[in-house]
Amino acid sequence: MGSRFSHTLFLLVCLCITLISDAYATGCSSLKLTGGKKHYSNCTELPSLNSTLHFTYNATNSSLSIAFSAPPPKPDGWIAWAVNPLATGMAGSQALLAFKVNGSMVVKTYNISSYSSIVEGKLSLDVWDLEAESDKDGKMTIYGSLKVAATVGKLNQVWQVGPGMVDGHPKKHDFAKANLAAVGELQLVEKLSPAASSPSPAPAQSANSNSGYGLRVSEINAAFRILGLISLLVLV
Incomplete structure (x- = not known):
């Protein structure tokens, strides 16, 4: 017995x-970065374009470090990740866009003032430590850090992939369902319920929820x- x-x-x-x-x-350990050379506190499989986002938010200096990974539709294509301080769509977004130049990956910044004006320019947010890489399967990753408002708890994020570049300008991306769905909220600070309130049901996962x-x-x-x-x- x-x-x-x-x-x-x-x-x-x-x-x-x-x-x-x-x-x-x-959790995050199952979502591998292209090179695996950096570590982040959070990660998520974004709901479209076979893309992932790793990120660390530092509340002490209001900075956000990210690693965005996605496969472009063509070998010479581009990938982009952006935040939009003013709206939820592409217009007004502050974008980091990566592509190959003579076989080497580069990252450029695009202040997208409107859908008809997609030109390289300085962002309204401070950004640093920008770099990009691609793996043997063609998946690309953008690394970078940006300054966000001290009081912000979440950000509007936009991500996208495109077929290539022409004279230094990104070609238009597709307007398929997956492309149009590449928007969402990035929750930087966990929401806390008031101590006196009764327990509420667990919220559904959003675009930034940890996988x-x-x-x-x-x-x-x-x-x-x-x-x-x-x-x-x-x-x-």
Whole structure:
């Protein structure tokens, strides 16, 4: 009897450890960057264009460091990631755009004042540490840091991919469903409910939610329930 109980207890502990390990395995570590040379606090699979965003928000100096990855539609194409301080679409966005020049990746900044004016220019936000790279499969990654307003808790983000460049200007991207859906909110600061309020249901994942976050929470809760059951069995 004691041997059978010990075996059952061992299996329950192994199950608990497996649940917790799998929960954390579905997080940022499973979303690999092109070169894997930098580390970020958060990551998400964006809902369109097979793209991902890794980012770290530093509230002490209101800076945001990002790594945006996506495959361009053609080998000589371009990728872009932007924030829009004024609206939710492309017009008014402050964009980082990467493409190849003589086989080497470069990053340019585009202050997109309107849909008909997409020219290289200085952004309204301070940016630094800009660089880009591509892997053997053609996927491109933009690295960079930017200054955001000290009071901002979220940003409007826009991302896009295009077929190539002409005379230093990006060719128009497709207007397929995936391209038109490449917008969303980037939550920089976690929303906290007032202490006096009653618990509310967990919010649905948005475009910036950490990949697998909801899954991790449910699995971890299940793991702790199993631990509680183990404790009761031991006490009995």
